[in-house]
Amino acid sequence: MKEITSQQQRVLDCIQIYLNKTGFPPTRADICKELGFKSPNSAETHLRALEKKGFISIEKGTSRGISITNNQEYPTNNDEYPVIGLVAAGSPTLAEENIEKTINCPNSFFESNFDYFLKVKGLSMKDAGIMEDDLIAVKKTTDVKNGDIVIARLEDEVTVKFFKRKSPKIVELEPANEEFENIIINLEQDELHIEGKSVGLLRKN
Amino acid sequence: MKEITSQQQRVLDCIQIYLNKTGFPPTRADICKELGFKSPNSAETHLRALEKKGFISIEKGTSRGISITNNQEYPTNNDEYPVIGLVAAGSPTLAEENIEKTINCPNSFFESNFDYFLKVKGLSMKDAGIMEDDLIAVKKTTDVKNGDIVIARLEDEVTVKFFKRKSPKIVELEPANEEFENIIINLEQDELHIEGKSVGLLRKN
């Protein structure tokens, strides 16, 4: 799948919105009307480009013969995802993976695929909109960037914080709540294990 | 919804199968080919009957302008839920239901069933863990209790707030952010329309 341009994205979005609204794909003229083009060939060339890049397929000689390609790298199936609870509050402890229950969820639900839900205890990330009992969709990975919300383990304690690398040896775990303090880790002295990062959040009222 | 005949059911199935296979609806000729009819008018009359009975809707003068009406008497496990955007920030305006896209989601995903996702603008509910661009699962209902997070409309303005009935005539809409002020509504003077209430939240990082 090659890169999409911003205009091609607009056309692709237009097709999707038209489909949602009407139940059938747009004509070239419909796209022009929607996006302000004055020639049907403007739509045509964009469609050809989108087809070439694999985002849509076009049935030749067929009116409205556009279909959006299921570009799923991850298939659109549902899966059972375990819900793992953090045991303690404040600086929470996991001890062992404790599956409370499972949730059936499309596996392409979030931007990235993920491995389990983590049930949040405490309010250390409340200013990031993460509240008690929220379910964080966690992708198991050690590839984290500054600003990512990470699930980190320090010995037996598991915590959810913003990740910030200060220097090659110093990592800071930053809460989103002024009542909590930053955790500063010197990697030469302490062992930090990144369990994964948040790729989404689920709350059930 | 009147009764469907067996032939009309065949036509309806044919449309659904064609849609699943190609991504766009069939023409009259396509239906004929599929079901063995020799005249496009055979398909036409069946389509008219199906439209009259409410199973489909037909866009006049539009090629392949058939869409199957959502008669969700038989709910499936997964459904497509529309994502509706709030246009302005602060005290946001909806104006008209603007379907940005749809999300495929199990229909028993939250405690209660729901009707659509509302994309949040602004931070007026941030202390309730509702951040910009979060998706609130909204159940259309006017049956709300004190403390519920409601989607309320005041004239053309749509807003998400805590619901609090002060007296039979006075309702207060309470934000979860000290930078915002309570909205006090005298039901005798102003018109308050409760669009629904939040039954869950979804965030995509």
Add this chain to the structure above:
DNA sequence: TATTATACTGTACATATATTCAGTATTTTT
């Protein structure tokens, strides 16, 4: 520097498609 991709306008036309009209026949409803 030449070439390809992107991003359009504008015209033209073959054909894909909806849709009407004229029939025939059977079943269901009033």
Add this chain to the structure above:
DNA sequence: AAAAATACTGAATATATGTACAGTATAATA
């Protein structure tokens, strides 16, 4: 028993629509 709905064939046609061709212009790539 008459009227309406169902279930078709067959032909005709206006128009909706895809698509090719001729241009112009800019940005990206080789």
